[in-house]
Amino acid sequence: MSEQARPVRRIPEATVTRLPVYLRSLYELAETRTATISSEQLAEMAGVNAAKVRKDLSYLGSYGTRGVGYDVQYLLFQMSRELGLTQDWPVVIVGVGNLGHALANYRGFGDRGFPVAALIDADPNRVGQEIGPLRIRHIDELSDIVGELKVAIGVVATPATSAQEVVDRLVAAGVRSILNFAPASVVVPDGVSLRKVDLAVELQILSFYQQRSLAESDADAV
Amino acid sequence: MSEQARPVRRIPEATVTRLPVYLRSLYELAETRTATISSEQLAEMAGVNAAKVRKDLSYLGSYGTRGVGYDVQYLLFQMSRELGLTQDWPVVIVGVGNLGHALANYRGFGDRGFPVAALIDADPNRVGQEIGPLRIRHIDELSDIVGELKVAIGVVATPATSAQEVVDRLVAAGVRSILNFAPASVVVPDGVSLRKVDLAVELQILSFYQQRSLAESDADAV
DNA sequence: GCATGTGAATAGATTCACAGCG
DNA sequence: CGCTGTGAATCTATTCACATGC
Numbered sequence: 243m244s245e246q247a248r249p250v251r252r253i254p255e256a257t258v259t260r261l262p263v264y265l266r267s268l269y270e271l272a273e274t275r276t277a278t279i280s281s282e283q284l285a286e287m288a289g290v291n292a293a294k295v296r297k298d299l300s301y302l303g304s305y306g307t308r309g310v311g312y313d314v315q316y317l318l319f320q321m322s323r324e325l326g327l328t329q330d331w332p333v334v335i336v337g338v339g340n341l342g343h344a345l346a347n348y349r350g351f352g353d354r355g356f357p358v359a360a361l362i363d364a365d366p367n368r369v370g371q372e373i374g375p376l377r378i379r380h381i382d383e384l385s386d387i388v389g390e391l392k393v394a395i396g397v398v399a400t401p402a403t404s405a406q407e408v409v410d411r412l413v414a415a416g417v418r419s420i421l422n423f424a425p426a427s428v429v430v431p432d433g434v435s436l437r438k439v440d441l442a443v444e445l446q447i448l449s450f451y452q453q454r455s456l457a458e459s460d461a462d463a464v
Numbered sequence: 465m466s467e468q469a470r471p472v473r474r475i476p477e478a479t480v481t482r483l484p485v486y487l488r489s490l491y492e493l494a495e496t497r498t499a500t501i502s503s504e505q506l507a508e509m510a511g512v513n514a515a516k517v518r519k520d521l522s523y524l525g526s527y528g529t530r531g532v533g534y535d536v537q538y539l540l541f542q543m544s545r546e547l548g549l550t551q552d553w554p555v556v557i558v559g560v561g562n563l564g565h566a567l568a569n570y571r572g573f574g575d576r577g578f579p580v581a582a583l584i585d586a587d588p589n590r591v592g593q594e595i596g597p598l599r600i601r602h603i604d605e606l607s608d609i610v611g612e613l614k615v616a617i618g619v620v621a622t623p624a625t626s627a628q629e630v631v632d633r634l635v636a637a638g639v640r641s642i643l644n645f646a647p648a649s650v651v652v653p654d655g656v657s658l659r660k661v662d663l664a665v666e667l668q669i670l671s672f673y674q675q676r677s678l679a680e681s682d683a684d685a686v
Numbered sequence: 687g688c689a690t691g692t693g694a695a696t697a698g699a700t701t702c703a704c705a706g707c708g
Numbered sequence: 709c710g711c712t713g714t715g716a717a718t719c720t721a722t723t724c725a726c727a728t729g730c
Contacts, residue, residue, distance in 0.1 A: 394674055515703095
């Protein structure tokens with residue numbers, strides 16, 4: 243009897259990564275008081291094709307109206323709910339160097355339901371420093387901080403060499419979602435989500451295609 | 465006779481995104497004077513599985529030795545070449561707010577073959593300001609700057625509302641690789657590469673899985 | 687009539703499993 | 709014998725195309 247009758251829709255990973263993009267488009271539409279939107283139009287805004295939009299949205303449920311399109315407000319609500327955005331998820335930023343500093347000052351976090359609850363560093367020279375309303379605290383306090391402030395997401399902005407250790411500490415403290423900005427591959431146990439943002443990787447990918455396209459135009463020029 | 469005999473290997477997109485990760489592992493190995501590495505070990509370092517490593521590397525060529533593994537230095541060289549990292553690709557950062565500022569100060573760029581050649585902003589109050597060795601220049605100078613400094617990559621760190629316009633200007637100026645940090649979907653013509661890094665999107669993806677895992681543990685607890 | 691929702695078809699990525707070679 | 713390199717099998721994602729229902 244432990245099985246639920248409710249069919250827990252299995253949303254493909256690729257779809258999950260696109261939902262936030264649709265969501266952003268929906269916010270824009272809501273601002274311009276647009277009432278309904280077709281998959282075609284939404285696709286254009288999100289930079290994908292219409293079939294993909296329809297397939298993706300169908301995983302959330304049948305929220306459209308044939309012959310009409312999707313109700314912007316309703317879809318906005320359903321998607322927010324599905325993404326877990328009806329509640330706040332407090333964030334802790336670990337590593338307050340250049341990048342961590344910028345992230346700490348970035349309004350986009352709090353504005354969108356991810357309040358920065360704490361700033362953490364290992365460097366005693368930084369601990370105690372104030373950034374906006376927050377005082378940087380020492381990494382040894384991490385576990386307490388996570389518990390007290392109900393931290394849900396850990397943002398790692400340390401140098402590569404400390405990244406794995408910081409991740410381990412976050413996991414030990416009970417954090418189950420981690421966003422890693424450090425240029426290092428880190429591992430997490432099952433049940434913990436990890437996303438990575440790596441500048442160098444992105445630039446190198448661009449470099450690959452840049453070189454390819456130059457090589458081609460050189461060949462053409464011969 | 466315009467066809468080359470050399471078979472231009474078609475490297476899958478998914479593989480291209482992993483090459484920089486392998487490359488980083490190889491640099492670490494090189495630092496510890498490791499001479500050869502098996503697909504198994506490299507997989508562990510890169511956080512993928514061994515079959516994938518072998519398949520990925522096979523697209524570059526048969527650079528391994530059966531029964532032994534891959535020569536670290538040789539693979540490092542081949543991979544760098546394939547990624548176009550044997551030359552520098554000058555970068556221009558457009559939008560010197562919080563994030564742009566942090567990026568401008570980030571040493572990771574120049575150190576890895578992506579020298580920051582120029583900083584650009586549209587705000588007259590920022591133009592003229594100096595950050596490190598660079599003076600912020602006005603966006604109207606973009607085209608000249610790209611030409612003079614042989615800018616290959618444009619990094620967009622503007623607010624969402626200006627992102628598309630900035631991208632259009634970069635493309636018009638001849639930039640064929642763009643890294644977009646602005647939380648907006650932008651379009652580029654064929655032949656231009658675009659990668660995006662979006663904080664809010666990453667956090668929302670984490671939120672989705674966080675909510676899922678909490679919902680599951682709640683269900684178990686009943 | 688028109689745009690959704692979705693099976694079926696296709697394309698792409700991952701993993702398996704083993705032949706081949708040093 | 710050990711590890712690469714790779715076809716074949718599988719899994720996942722995308723796209724097509726049209727029945728369905730407002």
